[in-house]
Amino acid sequence: MQDKTGRNFCWKRFIQWTGLILAVLFILLSAAPYLIDVERPAADRSDLTYDNSEFAVVEGVEIHFRLFESLGAGETNVLLVHGFGASTFSWRHTAPALQEDGMRVLAVDLPGFGLSERKQGLDHSPEGRAKFIWTLLESFYPGESWHLVGHSMGGAAVTAMALQEPDRVKSITLAAGAVIGSGRFGPTWLYSYPPLKRWVKVFSTRLVLNQDTIGDMLASAYGRTPTPEEVEGYYLPVTVEGSEVVLADLLGNRFLPPREQLAELDLPVLCLWGEFDEWVPLEQGKKLAELLPGAELVVIPGEGHCPMETAPLSFNSVLLNFLQPQD
Numbered sequence: 001m002q003d004k005t006g007r008n009f010c011w012k013r014f015i016q017w018t019g020l021i022l023a024v025l026f027i028l029l030s031a032a033p034y035l036i037d038v039e040r041p042a043a044d045r046s047d048l049t050y051d052n053s054e055f056a057v058v059e060g061v062e063i064h065f066r067l068f069e070s071l072g073a074g075e076t077n078v079l080l081v082h083g084f085g086a087s088t089f090s091w092r093h094t095a096p097a098l099q100e101d102g103m104r105v106l107a108v109d110l111p112g113f114g115l116s117e118r119k120q121g122l123d124h125s126p127e128g129r130a131k132f133i134w135t136l137l138e139s140f141y142p143g144e145s146w147h148l149v150g151h152s153m154g155g156a157a158v159t160a161m162a163l164q165e166p167d168r169v170k171s172i173t174l175a176a177g178a179v180i181g182s183g184r185f186g187p188t189w190l191y192s193y194p195p196l197k198r199w200v201k202v203f204s205t206r207l208v209l210n211q212d213t214i215g216d217m218l219a220s221a222y223g224r225t226p227t228p229e230e231v232e233g234y235y236l237p238v239t240v241e242g243s244e245v246v247l248a249d250l251l252g253n254r255f256l257p258p259r260e261q262l263a264e265l266d267l268p269v270l271c272l273w274g275e276f277d278e279w280v281p282l283e284q285g286k287k288l289a290e291l292l293p294g295a296e297l298v299v300i301p302g303e304g305h306c307p308m309e310t311a312p313l314s315f316n317s318v319l320l321n322f323l324q325p326q327d
Helices: 002-035 094-100 126-140 153-164 188-192 194-208 211-222 228-238 247-251 259-264 282-291 312-326
Strands: 053-058 061-068 076-081 103-108 146-151 169-175 269-274 295-300
Touching: 053 126, 061 094, 061 126, 076 094, 076 126, 076 153, 094 103, 094 312, 103 126, 126 153, 146 153, 153 169, 153 259, 169 312, 211 228, 259 282, 269 282, 269 312, 282 295, 295 312
Parallel strands: 076 103, 076 146, 146 169, 169 269, 269 295
Antiparallel strands: 053 061, 061 103
16 A cells, blocks of 8 residues: 555656646747847838839738839739749749740738738638639729639648639639648647747747748759749848747638638639749649640649749749630
8 A cells, every 4th residue: 555655646746747847848938039139130121112103002901013014905814822832923934934925913911921011910811812812803903804823832822712702703823832732730729829929029039031041942942953033032022020020820720711611613723834943843733634624734844842933934834825715
């Protein structure tokens, strides 16, 4: 009996000490991020605009977009939506080519990206982004229909747009579209915990939002070493004030549209992939082409995650061939 009593006593003490240690660690980890300096130089969005930059307030958020009016007599509308960490800069080779072919092109910066306003607490789900974009389009071009082109994360946004307003969508192009796969980085409530949000701010400020890290990420996405101009094109938008504080909101949202609704998309769909995409593997493009009615898959040989930037001639040729017959 004494041995059993002794073992029970030791076990209780172990549990008590373990609980105490965990509580202390929790307090330390909750307090530590507030002791780390996260201040960094911030750029004014107005200093980074393009010649064709425009801004509009959508549901209380200032959205940046670039309008490339048609250089021909065509009346085709094309919307370009970038991927994670990107901006309208990603479409620098695509938009002018579509414009020269007689199309009106609108490239948009999603909330929290590019030159759009950084604001905490927004809905960054595909459905939330879709509503933002439809509101923007309706304010300038009420009732008009669009060809939707989305790269990576932007693929989920344009897919949600088509699910919301199928009668106003002529076609969808998913350029390495992140539409299936893992849907979020952990539970939403986790990223609402203030110390964790502060840790995300520390992590992004110290380790992510710098030219070296962005250069490494681009090299992985491009499948080659990026030029200084390409690195700068991605780096300058993340110097905008508030870029580091919205990351927790982004991570806490669901990234993908409901998979069970994909079969409802009775529209022409182009799945356009780089052969050696390491970020959204070609296998996902093959699965999408099977899931989406009327979809076709075109693979650009030898390219990675951003073929519109690394192989613009091939990318634009495929895209133009797809868009033209739809009208």
